[in-house]
Amino acid sequence: MSSIPAPVLELRDLVVQFVSREGPLVAVAGVTLAVRPGECVGIVGESGAGKSQALLAPFRLAASAAQVGGIAQLHGEGLLALDEHALDRVRGAQVGFVFQDPMSSLTPHRTIGDQIIEVLEHHGRARGQAARERALALLHKVRIDDPARRLDQYPHELSGGQRQRVLIAIAVACDPALLIADEPTTALDVTVQAEVLALLAELRVERRLAVVLVSHDFGVVSRLADRIFVMYAGRVVEEGPASVVLAAPGHPYTAALLACIARMDDALDAPLPPIPGQPPEPRALPTGCAFHPRCPRAVVRCRSESPALVADGPRAVACHFPLSP
Amino acid sequence: MAGSILASVGAELPRHRAVLAAALLLAALCLMALAAPAFTQHAPDSINLAQAGSPPGLDDAHWWGTDRLGRDVFARTMQGLRVSLLIGFVAALVSVAIGVAWGVLAGYSGGRIDAAMMRIVDILYALPFVFFVIILATLFERGDVLVLLAAIASVGWLTTARIVRGQTLALRRREFIEAARAMGVPTGQILWRHVLPNVAGPVIAYATLTVPQMILYESFLSFLGLGVQEPLASLGSLISEGARDMETAPWLLLAPAGCLTALTLSLNVLGDGLRDVLDPRTRP
Amino acid sequence: MMRYALARIIGLIATLLLLVTAAFFVIRLAPGGPFDEERTILPQVRANLEAAYGLDAPLTIQYARYVSGLLRGDLGPSFKHKDVRVSELLGAGLPVSASLGAAALALALLCGVPLGFCAALQRARVLDHAASVLIALMIALPAFVLGPVLSLVFGLWLRWLPAAGWNDGSLGYAVLPVLTLAAPALAYSARLARTGLLEVLGSDYIRAARARGLGLRRIVVAHALRPALLPLVSWLGPAVAFVLTGSLIVETVFGIPGAGRFLVEGALNRDYTLVMGMIVVYGVITLLCNLAADLAYGWLDPRVRRR
Numbered sequence: 001m002s003s004i005p006a007p008v009l010e011l012r013d014l015v016v017q018f019v020s021r022e023g024p025l026v027a028v029a030g031v032t033l034a035v036r037p038g039e040c041v042g043i044v045g046e047s048g049a050g051k052s053q054a055l056l057a058p059f060r061l062a063a064s065a066a067q068v069g070g071i072a073q074l075h076g077e078g079l080l081a082l083d084e085h086a087l088d089r090v091r092g093a094q095v096g097f098v099f100q101d102p103m104s105s106l107t108p109h110r111t112i113g114d115q116i117i118e119v120l121e122h123h124g125r126a127r128g129q130a131a132r133e134r135a136l137a138l139l140h141k142v143r144i145d146d147p148a149r150r151l152d153q154y155p156h157e158l159s160g161g162q163r164q165r166v167l168i169a170i171a172v173a174c175d176p177a178l179l180i181a182d183e184p185t186t187a188l189d190v191t192v193q194a195e196v197l198a199l200l201a202e203l204r205v206e207r208r209l210a211v212v213l214v215s216h217d218f219g220v221v222s223r224l225a226d227r228i229f230v231m232y233a234g235r236v237v238e239e240g241p242a243s244v245v246l247a248a249p250g251h252p253y254t255a256a257l258l259a260c261i262a263r264m265d266d267a268l269d270a271p272l273p274p275i276p277g278q279p280p281e282p283r284a285l286p287t288g289c290a291f292h293p294r295c296p297r298a299v300v301r302c303r304s305e306s307p308a309l310v311a312d313g314p315r316a317v318a319c320h321f322p323l324s325p
Numbered sequence: 326m327a328g329s330i331l332a333s334v335g336a337e338l339p340r341h342r343a344v345l346a347a348a349l350l351l352a353a354l355c356l357m358a359l360a361a362p363a364f365t366q367h368a369p370d371s372i373n374l375a376q377a378g379s380p381p382g383l384d385d386a387h388w389w390g391t392d393r394l395g396r397d398v399f400a401r402t403m404q405g406l407r408v409s410l411l412i413g414f415v416a417a418l419v420s421v422a423i424g425v426a427w428g429v430l431a432g433y434s435g436g437r438i439d440a441a442m443m444r445i446v447d448i449l450y451a452l453p454f455v456f457f458v459i460i461l462a463t464l465f466e467r468g469d470v471l472v473l474l475a476a477i478a479s480v481g482w483l484t485t486a487r488i489v490r491g492q493t494l495a496l497r498r499r500e501f502i503e504a505a506r507a508m509g510v511p512t513g514q515i516l517w518r519h520v521l522p523n524v525a526g527p528v529i530a531y532a533t534l535t536v537p538q539m540i541l542y543e544s545f546l547s548f549l550g551l552g553v554q555e556p557l558a559s560l561g562s563l564i565s566e567g568a569r570d571m572e573t574a575p576w577l578l579l580a581p582a583g584c585l586t587a588l589t590l591s592l593n594v595l596g597d598g599l600r601d602v603l604d605p606r607t608r609p
Numbered sequence: 610m611m612r613y614a615l616a617r618i619i620g621l622i623a624t625l626l627l628l629v630t631a632a633f634f635v636i637r638l639a640p641g642g643p644f645d646e647e648r649t650i651l652p653q654v655r656a657n658l659e660a661a662y663g664l665d666a667p668l669t670i671q672y673a674r675y676v677s678g679l680l681r682g683d684l685g686p687s688f689k690h691k692d693v694r695v696s697e698l699l700g701a702g703l704p705v706s707a708s709l710g711a712a713a714l715a716l717a718l719l720c721g722v723p724l725g726f727c728a729a730l731q732r733a734r735v736l737d738h739a740a741s742v743l744i745a746l747m748i749a750l751p752a753f754v755l756g757p758v759l760s761l762v763f764g765l766w767l768r769w770l771p772a773a774g775w776n777d778g779s780l781g782y783a784v785l786p787v788l789t790l791a792a793p794a795l796a797y798s799a800r801l802a803r804t805g806l807l808e809v810l811g812s813d814y815i816r817a818a819r820a821r822g823l824g825l826r827r828i829v830v831a832h833a834l835r836p837a838l839l840p841l842v843s844w845l846g847p848a849v850a851f852v853l854t855g856s857l858i859v860e861t862v863f864g865i866p867g868a869g870r871f872l873v874e875g876a877l878n879r880d881y882t883l884v885m886g887m888i889v890v891y892g893v894i895t896l897l898c899n900l901a902a903d904l905a906y907g908w909l910d911p912r913v914r915r916r
Contacts (some may be wrong), residue, residue, distance in 0.1 A: 061820055084825070092822030097819070102812035107832045118831070119821050154911040170821060272733055448624050450847055452895060455854040456872065456888055460636060465875040541751050548753040548858065548874055561753065568757035569863065572765055582754040590749035597745075 007034035008178045008210040012071040016050065016057040019065055025282050027053040027062075029234040030070070035178065040204055040211040042225025042242065044218055044257065046279045050234040051214050052182050059091055059180075060084070074178070093123040096171030100183035102163035106155035109243075112139075113151030116173055123174045138169040142199060161192035165199065172203055177212045179203070185220055197223050219261045222246055230254045233280050233290035240315025250317035252295050289320070297321055316318050344598030349517045351591040354584070356519040358406040369399035369404040381576050390576045392566070401558055402580045409588070412474060413540035419478035420539065421532045424485025425524070429516055431486070432493025443490060446483050455480070458542065462551040473552055477542045481535050488531055490525045526603035534596035537589040544585060560585040617903055620801040625889075629679065631670055632888045636881055643688035643879045657846035662688060675882075679889065685882035688877075702868030703890065706860065708778055709867060710852045713790035717848075721795040722841065725802025729837075730829070732807065740799060752850050752855045756862035773866040786863045790855050794848055801844055807835040836910050839859035842906050846899030853891050 016028035028050040035041045043051045058060045058072035058079045072079040074090060082090070091097070099105050107115060116135035120126045126134050132151070139147035142165040155163060164184065171179055181200065185193040201224055206210050215221050221228060221242075228245045230238040230253065238251040249255040256275045277294040280286055288306050292298040301320055309318040367387070373395035381390040381398075389398040431442035461476040496502055496519070505515050544561025546552035553559045558566075560581045567578030644655055656868035659665050663674060678685055684695035712758070728740035763785060764772025776782040809815060810833055818832045857869040868887065 059820070061816060088822040088824045091820050097820035099813065099815070099817060102815055105817040107814045107818065107836075109835050109909060110831070118823070118827075122821075122823055122827065156912045167817070314620065379808065448627070452628065452850060455850075455857075456891065457632075457635070459872060460632070460876050460884065463873075537749070544751065545753065545854075545858065549861065551873070564753055564757065568753075571757055571761045575761055578757050578761065582758060585751070585754055586749055589751070590745060593749055594745055 005036050006076065007036050007073075008075060009212070010034045010071070010073045010076075011054065011058065012073075013070055014054055014058065014068070014070040016053045016062065017067050017069075018063065019067060022283070024067075027066075027234055027282060031229075031231070031234075031236055033229055033236070033239070035210040035212055036149065037177065037210050038204065038208040039226050040201075040213060042221030042228045043212065043214045043231060044216065044221050044228060045231035046216055047283070048279050049231040051231045054231070055180050055212055055214055056097075056182065059095065059097075060087055060315075061091075061097065062119075089123075092171075092176075093174045094120055094176050095178045095180060096179040097175040097180065098164070098167050098171050098184045101187050102160050102167055103187065105167055106163055108155055111152050111154055112158070116151075116166070116170055119170055119173045125174050133175070135169075138173055139166070141203075142166070142169045143195075144169075161188055164188060164192075164196055165173070167194070168203070172207070172209070175207065176209070178212070180212045180214070182214045183216070183277070184213070186215070186217070193220070200224060207249045217261075218246075218257050230257070233285060234282065235318065236309055236316075237291065237318045238315065239309070244313075244315050248323070250312060250315055250322040251291075251319045252297050252323065253291050255323060256265060256294075289318075332443075341598050341601075343594055347591040347594035347598070350587060351595060354406065354588055354591065357411065358410060361400065361403035365397065365400050366402075367400045369400040369558070370396065372396060372487060378574050380574070390574065392574070392577055393570060398580050402560075402563060402584055405558045405560040405563045405581055406584050406588070408553060408557060409540050409543060409561070409585070412477070412543045412553075412559065413536045414471070416474050416477040416481060416539035416543070417532055417535040419474065420481030421485050421528065421535055423478070424482035425489050425521075425528060427486040428489025428491075429493050429520055429524070431592045432490040433497060433512075433516060433520065435494065435497065439490070439494070443487070446486055450483055455542070455545070459547065459551060460550070462546050470553065473543065473546065477539050477546070480542060481539055485528065485531050485535065487529055489524050492527060493520055496520055496523055526599070530596060530600035530603045533592060533599050537592040537596070540585070540592075541589060552564050557605065613907060614904060615710060617900055619741055621900055624896060625892060626676075628892045629676065629885070629889060630672070632885060633675060634668070636876075636884055643881065662686065681804035684886040684889065687880055687883050688729070689878045689880040690884070695882050698871060698883065699868050699886055699890055702866060703776065705865060706853075706856055706867035706869055707894075709750040709783070709786060709790065709859065709865065710849075710856050712783065712787045713740060713855075714794060714848065714852050715772055716787060716791040717794035717798055717852075718731070720791075721798030722802045722838075723806075724795075725799035726806050726834075726837070728799070729803045729810065737803075740803070744796040747792045748800075750792065752789050752793070752858040753862065755792055756786070756859055759785050759789055760862065773862075773864045774801065775863070786859050786865060789862070790852060790859045793855070797844065797851075801841045802837065805840045806833060809833045809837045810834075818843050839906065839909055842902050842909060845905075846895065849898040850895045853895065 011034070012032050014028055014031045015026070018025045018027060023154055031050075031054045033041060033043075043055070047052045052061060053062050053066070057066045057068045060066075068080055070080075074094060079087070106112070110118075113132065113135050116138060117131045120131045120134055125131075134149060134315060135299055136147055139150055144150055144162055144165050150158070150162075150166075155166075158166065163185075168184075179200070184200070185196050196218065200211060200213070203209055206226075211224070213224055216240070225242045228238075228240065228242045229236050230245070230251060232253050238245060238249065238254045240250075245254060246258065249258055255274075260275070276289065280290055280293070286293050286303075288301075288303045288305050289295070289298070291301040299321075303321070307318045307320045309316045373391070374456075375395065376387065376391050377389060377395040379390060379391045379395075387397050387399070389402065391397055392401065427442065427446070431439045433443075458476045458480055461479070462473060502515060502519055505519060510518075540560075543552055543559060544564065547559045547561030548565040550562075550565065552561055555562075563581035564578060564585065567574075567576075567581060571578040581605055643662075644658055656665070663671060666674070675685065680721060682772075684699070687693050687695050687698060690698060724743075726738055729736040731737045760772045763770045770784055771782050772785075774782055775786075806829075815828060815833060818828045823832075857872065859865065860867040860869040868890075871883055872887045874880070875887065
């Protein structure tokens with residue numbers, strides 16, 4: 001632990017809100033996290049917890065009405081002050097993105113090769129025949145079968161898993177330092193899921209790639225992440241090394257999420273929604289701890305006082321009564 | 326269902342100022358057309374050659390002037406507006422009914438019947454269908470309003486049929502329809518009780534858009550001399566007449582042309598607004 | 610792609626046959642015949658006339674004759690214009706109508722599509738609002754209002770342009786008719802281009818392209834334009850029908866010697882072959898344009914090609 005490398009991406013007190021006729025809607029209410037080279041950070045939470053917004057909004061990939069506050073730095077340089085033109089030199093070149101739905105994330109009327117070569121040429125990494133060869137090598141790298149033929153195929157001729165591999169190839173085409181994968185396996189079959197995760201793990205080691213893996217599924221995150229952030233209603237409620245969080249969750253919400261996959265491993269036909277109730281409406285957040293209406297351990301104090309994220313050994317938990325290991 | 330349509334219209338529409346203005350303009354036009362006989366002393370068909378071709382003004386209360394035969398342009402235009410409105414609304418009603426029936430049948434049957442029915446719609450869409458309307462309009466007694474209605478209504482149903490078919494197709498796979506079918510509810514009752522109420526929203530919106538289309542078709546035929554005949558007038562025949570004399574008496578053209586434009590414009594804007602609110606496919 | 614095109618051509622021929630059949634029998638349903646108004650003629654003369662034109666044969670035989678004539682490219686003799694073939698009549702009028710329609714459609718697309726795209730890219734700003742107002746107005750203004758008003762204002766009052774006439778399509782004479790015919794088509798294409806581009810810009814693959822740092826211009830040109838044109842292309846077939854319909858009016862308003870007048874005149878006179886000729890020729894034009902639009906659609910969207 002002599003020299004910790006500087007973080008690739010750092011968010012400090014990041015706030016994301018959407019302005020609409022009904023007033024502002026706070027999607028992310030102060031998130032702090034850092035990712036270092038070769039490290040994989042997993043972000044877990046139910047849909048609507050703000051986890052995708054926290055990672056996409058600093059790069060202006062959330063909805064256009066999003067307002068972002070706080071600090072977001074890439075290699076120590078602020079992202080939020082950059083204009084669209086400057087961001088275009090960051091996106092795709094220094095940061096690669098992989099989204100949830102591989103079926104709709106490729107432009108339908110352009111061939112696979114075309115779209116990979118386009119990124120390489122646009123960011124000045126290669127031109128012409130050299131770019132084509134690099135595209136071919138990338139398709140090899142992401143283990144697509146018969147890559148030479150795939151280059152000239154259209155997206156609709158590929159399966160979902162194949163397309164996600166193509167999208168990963170595009171995301172890492174320019175050797176970015178950071179890969180942000182937003183629910184990369186959610187739309188895929190379970191077997192394909194495992195292959196795609198294995199591919200991400202391999203790329204990360206080979207290229208010392210910093211990876212942020214956003215998922216609602218603890219099962220997915222636990223396979224890859226070194227550190228885990230659990231988000232609820234726009235806030236981080238628990239963070240820590242994956243081994244610690246997975247083995248002994250400190251927040252009741254983390255415990256409930258984990259219990260869900262444990263149960264799924266036991267019996268596939270067990271009833272699915274393991275946490276009673278629904279995630280709160282962002283416009284009607286409960287007072288105090290946002291999780292209290294669904295928490296089995298909630299007491300009066302939880303209803304009135306919002307818990308801060310407090311360090312507890314290697315991890316931090318935002319709960320008045322954390323579960324003791 | 327009807328209540329929820331009203332509720333969503335009531336909640337959303339006032340936000341669009343243009344739509345509100347269009348609704349007011351339409352209401353004003355309808356009111357003016359209906360109330361005109363009460364506040365003008367002139368009958369639309371009373372000929373007075375002594376005052377033929379006088380320009381708009383306050384003389385003798387010929388506010389919008391008179392035509393070649395000395396008939397009051399305001400009274401004539403209002404009568405044309407009434408005829409156009411009537412034919413437009415009735416033709417829209419008929420064509421929407423055809424379109425709904427066709428679309429529900431195609432969408433609910435599915436499979437080959439659906440494919441065949443929609444192929445017919447595609448073909449008709451592609452043809453210069455107005456040719457048939459012209460032939461139909463010339464077939465029988467000229468100026469027979471019923472023939473005119475039938476001819477016009479026969480073109481207006483295509484869009485409605487497409488939209489209703491799409492909605493029905495989507496509804497067919499929904500649980501409550503499948504459940505009703507599984508319980509052995511007769512098809513007719515499923516269509517009436519479950520399918521129709523659920524397509525009502527978009528149908529209302531597109532019906533509003535069909536009205537100006539029908540009015541334009543009617544005016545188109547009347548302009549060519551194939552529509553309503555003298556002494557009855559519609560906006561189209563008045564425009565046709567006005568265009569002939571526009572060099573000496575431009576008000577003969579401008580009065581009905583202005584009314585027609587205001588009418589179609591307000592109906593189009595209103596229909597677009599309703600569609601944005603009521604059609605789930607265009608809802609953001 | 611070849612099979613797709615072949616299937617469409619077969620479909621086109623079938624549609625045309627359907628159109629001819631339907632038109633043939635519908636027209637004959639009408640009471641009266643081409644020689645009704647010539648009341649002075651003797652019954653014998655009239656019978657001879659009808660025999661000469663083959664009108665005494667049963668309808669099905671007449672139909673068979675007509676179709677076999679069509680297959681040889683013969684539209685038959687006009688019943689009203691003595692000793693003139695329908696093809697001669699149409700041959701004189703069609704070039705005029707065609708150049709009018711083509712000019713209007715070209716103007717509509719060349720102005721409408723860029724207008725729609727610019728409005729979409731400037732969404733909810735001044736240009737977008739101005740474009741929506743213009744579009745709404747042009748859609749609400751039918752040719753038989755716009756034509757006379759333009760002719761009145763620019764022809765009679767301002768005297769900038771001829772109020773009517775064609776003069777073999779010389780520029781000054783063509784401006785007002787082409788504008789009149791183009792206006793609603795321009796509005797529709799602008800509207801379709803606008804909504805088409807807006808829809809595409811909101812799609813996942815555009816966000817994915819932004820995430821690759823491609824820059825707005827490249828994204829619009831290389832990723833968004835082609836799919837954004839799809840709704841417009843599928844509208845092109847109906848657009849041709851729309852312009853042909855409008856040309857009937859525009860030719861009447863401006864006194865242009867096109868083919869449009871033959872339809873109304875032929876239908877009123879029960880000149881069966883003339884009306885049929887119009888329907889066949891305009892039908893073929895629309896169907897061919899539909900085919901071209903379909904093929905263009907296949908080129909724009911690779912998913913269609915394999916079907």
